[in-house]
Amino acid sequence: MKKLEEVYNIIFHTEIIKGSRLLFYFLFSASYISHIFLRKLPWLGKAIKYLFSPFPENKFIIKNKIGIFVVKPFNDSITISSEYFEGRLIPWLEISKNKETFLDLGANIGRYTILAHAKGYQKSISVEANPYTYALLKENINLNNIGNSAILKQLAVGDAERDVEFETNSNHLGGGRIVGIDSNNPGWDMKNVVHMNTGDHIIRECGISPNKISFVKIDVEGFEYEALSGMTEILEMMQKGCCIMLEISDRKDKEVKQLLATNHFILQQEIESNYLFIKA
Secondary structure: OHHHHHHHHHHHOOEEEEOOHHHHHHHHHHHHHHHHHHHHOHHHHHHHHHHOOOOOOOOEEEEOOOOEEEEOOOOOHHHHOOOOOOHHHHHHHHOOOOOOEEEEEOOOOOHHHHHHHHOOOOEEEEEOOOHHHHHHHHHHHHHOOOHHHEEEEOOEEOOOOEEEEEEEEOOEEEEEEEOOOOOOOOOOOEEEEEEEEOHHHHHHHOOOOHHHEEEEEEOOOOOHHHHHHOOHHHHHHOOOOOEEEEEOOOOOHHHHHHHHHHOOEEEEEEEOOEEEEEEO
16 A cells, blocks of 8 residues: 555656656556566566557656656656655765765666755766666756766776676666676566776776765665775775665675675665665
8 A cells, every 4th residue: 555655646746847747647657557567477567568669758857856857657767766765765865974976886867866966965976887777867967957066977887897798677777787697587678788897997087086985875786796896995095984875685795794894884774685884
């Protein structure tokens, strides 16, 4: 019942800046139904999605309590942009002792980057590997008028510089991952070759010193250890009281926590698979 209430609020309590409100109701209601079936009965969910494929691709611009976003039906862009999505994690952005630079690794459509600027961070670096999601990220940053202080990079983040095969799920914008991390997931339906580099290299290229990184958010779908392994300078030079927020998968979870502990990061809070560490 709570989930249905959230869906109702997301769909009907959203300001539509661009696009037909009636078509918005119709397509996103159909999207929600198809996603239910994609989880329970994948063949039926795909059939529902196929039925709506003759419709021209519709893009809506919406406004809610988080910010202004481009959303499209039959993916999770409207869910990711809503105030309910990971709502309990939002207060974590206020904990860092300073608010110089926000580093968003696995930025998705820009939700946390936009929130960070609203919370007072002066600059941001947002890194997203999925080319389709990255296009939405760019639009959202511009719509929220933070382009002058936000740097965007279309890259994968890891422990070295190289090209990698990256698989994505057209229904789940944040579900992209390096091929081989979880080969048993049947949801991946697209593959691209993307360039990967280390967090240390990325911030140097952006002209940002590691000691100016105030908050790091990492959501890289099982590649957390490799991403952190490429952040030697950042982990060492981040100031006391600064934060790292990350979603940790079961893969190498002990190694991730040990690496952070070695660099004097103490676990502050845990909500489901999301963790907040503070530099001691």
